Amino acid sequence: MTNVPAPPAHTGVLRQVLTLLSGTILAQVIAFVAQIGIARLYTDTDLGYLGIFTSAATLGAAIAGARFDLSIVLPAPGDEASARSLVRLSSRCVLATSALATLTAACAWPWVSSRYGSALAGWMLAVGVSVLFLAQGQVCSYWLTRHRRFQSIASSSVVRSLGIAALQLVCGFVAGGGLGAAIGATIAGQGIAVAYLSWRARDARAAEASDPSLRTVASRYRKMALVGVPNVVVDALRTSAIPMLIASYSVAALGQFNMAWMALQAPVALIAGALSQVYLPRLSDTPPGEMTRVVVRVGGTALGLSIPVFALLAWISPWLFPFVFGARWEAAGYFARSLAPWLALTVATSPLSNVFVVTYHQRRMLAFACVYCAAPLAWLAVSPYGIEMTVAILGALMAVLLVGMLVMAWVTARQYDRGDGTRPQGT
Incomplete structure (x- = not known):
């Protein structure tokens, strides 16, 4: 009887990504x-x-x-x-x-x-x-x-x-x-x-x-709560406080910002959401010695997919938004251009954020989350510019911070592969 070789592991991952x-x-x-x-x-x-x-x-x-x-x-x-x-x-x-x-x-x-x-x-x-x-x-x-x-x-x-x-x-x-x-x-x-x-x-x-x-x-998984919850609180505070601070300019400005954000979330959810859900269980099963390879592959794939898409969106958004959504949404098109660098890097970092969970380096992620939260909120609070220039600088600032997170994920994976790969039972 002829033995049929099993399909390679990446075939199963690709099928799961395509399903999502x-x-x-x-x-x-x-x-x-x-x-x-x-x-x-x-x-x-x-x-x-x-x-x-x-x-x-x-x-x-x-x-x-x-x-x-x-x-x-x-x-x-x-x-x-x-x-x-x-x-x-x-x-x-x-x-x-x-x-x-x-x-x-x-x-x-x-x-x-x-x-x-x-x-x-x-x-x-x-x-x-x-x-x-x-x-x-x-x-x-x-x-x-x-x-x-x-x-x-x-x-x-x-x-x-x-x-x-x-x-x-x-x-x-x-x-x-x-x-x-x-x-x-x-x-x-x-x-x-x-x-x-x-x-x-x-x-x-x-x-x-x-x-x-x-x-x-x-009790067994208490460290996920003790360390993970502060991380999530900081991240959620950033996500919620940014719209609140933009609303301080005007509620209408927040509506324009949200229209740009929701429209650009389509490619973000398309790429990052599927990769995150597929690779979370796979990363949790990855043994020491293979984590860096997985991190580089996932990050490289996500960047390769996101950069061309968001570069195109940044170019055409000021024309596209009024054409598609109506003349009243012209400001949203310029907001979309400003947000494009930030969301392009979000695509790459979203699946890789799971690396800190599965290697039990949530404290490292918490430290980054605090900076990632404080920087935009401080900028929105003290910006001397109008809302358009303020959001443009905000997008660039957040993109730079996410580049730092990519480097941090790679360093964490290398440390895990070199021996810091013991996963404490029940944490």
Whole structure:
């Protein structure tokens, strides 16, 4: 009998990347096409208020799982009992954080109302619901990632994008735009997405008597929370505070910025999202001696794909945005040009950020995250220029910092390959 040689390992990785790309491409196409209609139904002020709401929800969702959600992929293959317990632990953390987010929004009502109006203050009471949907979706996605069920993750991207886009268009048309239609449709779309993901990951709820207790897995993986959560808090603070500081120029300026950001996120999600989800479990299985090769291959591939795409976008964006989205979005085109270098480097660093997790160098990543957070916030706070020049310098500053992160990931991989490759049990 003739033995058929097994396909090389990179073939499986390529197939997984293409599976995720298929869903991501369709999801981004749906979002981009819908954005053309959304840009005509909502004003830049409407989308600016939506940006404030989503910034708060993103901050809460980033820390809701206390990094126990990311730990779902770490138990050894076959240790499904620990992984199931981590799912339950993460979900309880998500519920507690969602309730805290609602309480915080209620306490902040007077400040939000005086600064942005009572309409936004009222909708901010729903931020806990958005945190719940976003964070629980992450828990389910990590369970699917652990089991290499990338087809389910790809299809969930389509469901999420289609649900949010369709509801924003319908609600915007019926209500004639407005803050309530933008935020309400977004929350409803997130609910549809998490319901789909929960159904796909329903086997995670099949608890068995042999599963370790939540206290046991919380103790075993406590370093992920103790070290990882501060890292995530700093990163989420940057992501949320940048829009808030831009809104200090005007809510309309934030709407223009968010339009540019959302449009450029299509190629970022297309490349970085697929690579990150595929290589996280693979990096966690990479033995010492091979990490540098994997890091160089992933970073080189991501840079090779991103630089031409974002160079083209930087060139044509000032013309493209008014042509596609309407004359009112001319400023967004110039914002897109300024953001292109930053997002091009984001594509390369997003998958490589997992290197610090799987080699247990989260403290190193935390140090970088602090600098990466403080630098843009300080610049936005003290910039003597107008919003256009301020964002242009911001994009260049963030790109330079991400080049430093690429170097740091390479150094970390080399140290791991040279012997600093012991992975502490249960951290």
